[in-house]
Amino acid sequence: MQEIDYLIVGGGIAGTTAAETIRSRDSNSSIVIITEEADRLYSRVLLPRFLRNENTFGSLYIRQEKDYREKNITLFTNERVLKVDTENKQISTDKKRSFSYKKLLVATGGKVNKLDIPDADLPGVVYMRTLEDIKRIKDLISKSKEAVVLGGGFIGIEFAQSFIKNGLKTASIIREKTFWDTIVGENSGKLLSQILTENGVKILAESQVSEFIGNEKLEGVKLLSGQSIVADIAGVGIGIHLDIDYLKDSGLSIKKGVVTNEYLETSVSGVWAAGDIAEFYDPIFQKYHTMGNWSNASAQGRTVGINMTGEKSVFETTSTYSINIFGINFSFLGDPSVDENTEIIERGSLADKKLVRLLIRNGLIVGASVINNPSDRNAIGQLIKNRKKIASSKTKLGDLEFDLSTI
Amino acid sequence: MPYQAKVDRNLCIGSADCVSIAPKTFVLDSESKSTVKAQGVDDDETLMQAAKTCPVAAIILTDETGKQVYP
Numbered sequence: 457m458q459e460i461d462y463l464i465v466g467g468g469i470a471g472t473t474a475a476e477t478i479r480s481r482d483s484n485s486s487i488v489i490i491t492e493e494a495d496r497l498y499s500r501v502l503l504p505r506f507l508r509n510e511n512t513f514g515s516l517y518i519r520q521e522k523d524y525r526e527k528n529i530t531l532f533t534n535e536r537v538l539k540v541d542t543e544n545k546q547i548s549t550d551k552k553r554s555f556s557y558k559k560l561l562v563a564t565g566g567k568v569n570k571l572d573i574p575d576a577d578l579p580g581v582v583y584m585r586t587l588e589d590i591k592r593i594k595d596l597i598s599k600s601k602e603a604v605v606l607g608g609g610f611i612g613i614e615f616a617q618s619f620i621k622n623g624l625k626t627a628s629i630i631r632e633k634t635f636w637d638t639i640v641g642e643n644s645g646k647l648l649s650q651i652l653t654e655n656g657v658k659i660l661a662e663s664q665v666s667e668f669i670g671n672e673k674l675e676g677v678k679l680l681s682g683q684s685i686v687a688d689i690a691g692v693g694i695g696i697h698l699d700i701d702y703l704k705d706s707g708l709s710i711k712k713g714v715v716t717n718e719y720l721e722t723s724v725s726g727v728w729a730a731g732d733i734a735e736f737y738d739p740i741f742q743k744y745h746t747m748g749n750w751s752n753a754s755a756q757g758r759t760v761g762i763n764m765t766g767e768k769s770v771f772e773t774t775s776t777y778s779i780n781i782f783g784i785n786f787s788f789l790g791d792p793s794v795d796e797n798t799e800i801i802e803r804g805s806l807a808d809k810k811l812v813r814l815l816i817r818n819g820l821i822v823g824a825s826v827i828n829n830p831s832d833r834n835a836i837g838q839l840i841k842n843r844k845k846i847a848s849s850k851t852k853l854g855d856l857e858f859d860l861s862t863i
Numbered sequence: 864m865p866y867q868a869k870v871d872r873n874l875c876i877g878s879a880d881c882v883s884i885a886p887k888t889f890v891l892d893s894e895s896k897s898t899v900k901a902q903g904v905d906d907d908e909t910l911m912q913a914a915k916t917c918p919v920a921a922i923i924l925t926d927e928t929g930k931q932v933y934p
Contacts, residue, residue, distance in 0.1 A: 473916065499920065501876070751878055751880050754880060755880075778895070785876075785877060785894075787895065826895075833877065834891050837879065837891075
């Protein structure tokens with residue numbers, strides 16, 4: 457059995473950043489990353505851009521093989537960890553190999569939720585998460601004329617943009633009234649839907665697909681209403697679930713994700729978690745979060761790398777998520793959750809085609825969504841990070857002309 | 864001479880990861896794109912970290928001879 461000093465399960469941005477951070481602080485210890493994916497680190501954020509023909513396949517990789525070699529980080533690909541035994545500090549994989557570790561990081565992120573309806577396994581039904589997914593989608597797009605998108609979240613938006621950019625007639629089928637309205641609220645949801653409609657996406661709101669149609673090849677979808685829509689390709693974006701099943705008997709505390717303290721250390725000493733999978737304690741907001749985005753994963757990778765080499769650094773961040781929707785900037789900052797104590801203030805309007813939604817709790821801005829008003833980004837980021845008490849009136853905050861950086 | 868940084872605005876999506884890692888060098892402008900506000904104020908390691916964290920590989924680093932060191 458191989459003995460590893462730092463064993464990292466998951467080769468995404470959290471695991472890779474952690475490995476690099478560890479190496480920058482510890483030049484001699486062995487570092488091994490095990491990933492079930494086929495290759496080295498690539499950017500998930502770039503995947504939709506590849507579908508839109510904005511970059512080359514090679515540019516999706518944001519580490520080269522030599523980067524691992526030079527840092528003496530061993531990467532085992534196409535290997536899935538099946539079991540983690542924290543009592544004996546061992547893991548075993550689907551290649552019938554076992555490793556023992558001194559320190560362990562779990563950073564396996566999430567997997568796409570798959571639709572469980574008739575004929576969901578037809579080859580034209582696609583999901584967007586990995587490099588392998590994107591290859592398949594690209595190939596199918598080149599053979600398709602009509603597309604449907606299932607799901608009203610970020611991935612749904614990416615699918616719709618990618619199909620339109622490739623000249624496919626595109627219909628988005630969403631359960632909600634508007635895109636993403638459960639997260640960004642009614643008005644911002646309306647604006648997102650408006651942007652998509654203006655760019656040629658036909659939106660079928662408050663609709664649901666009951667089955668896929670086709671033999672061997674996708675021919676369309678049938679809605680609960682009975683309506684049928686012709687499609688050669690169906691992009692499904694209905695969220696992810698965290699990859700935690702293999703940790704069931706590990707001894708780690710698991711709720712929504714792998715529970716950690718503010719240092720990203722789990723309930724078991726010597727085991728850390730980072731990225732989408734970590735349900736980490738946030739000492740500022742005094743609650744546990746999971747956050748599924750690139751910025752959070754890379755920032756946690758850095759903090760956890762520092763902590764695994766013996767320091768105690770508290771993980772603090774203002775999480776951000778940005779997406780470009782047909783040339784319009786959309787950003788989400790901070791904590792997106794809205795509870796009974798959250799006050800919502802909107803700046804701008806549908807008519808302005810600019811909408812900023814501020815979430816305020818206990819006199820502090822805790823989160824915001826910003827559509828098409830990038831000049832607010834900096835100021836809001838600073839206000840969240842510095843926990844600046846908001847004394848300005850609601851009317852003032854709601855006025856787009858009011859400069860938030862003067863608070 | 865430390866690395867020189869440049870941001871490809873066409874690639875930048877304003878995730879601001881570089882701004883969190885190297886705030887002395889990078890700032891978001893009014894279009895929510897990262898831009899270099901000062902050269903030579905962060906060490907090479909910090910700049911490399913910022914460049915490597917960028918989800919769209921929009922940060923270009925060059926050394927004193929003008930040779931591109933990242934990406």
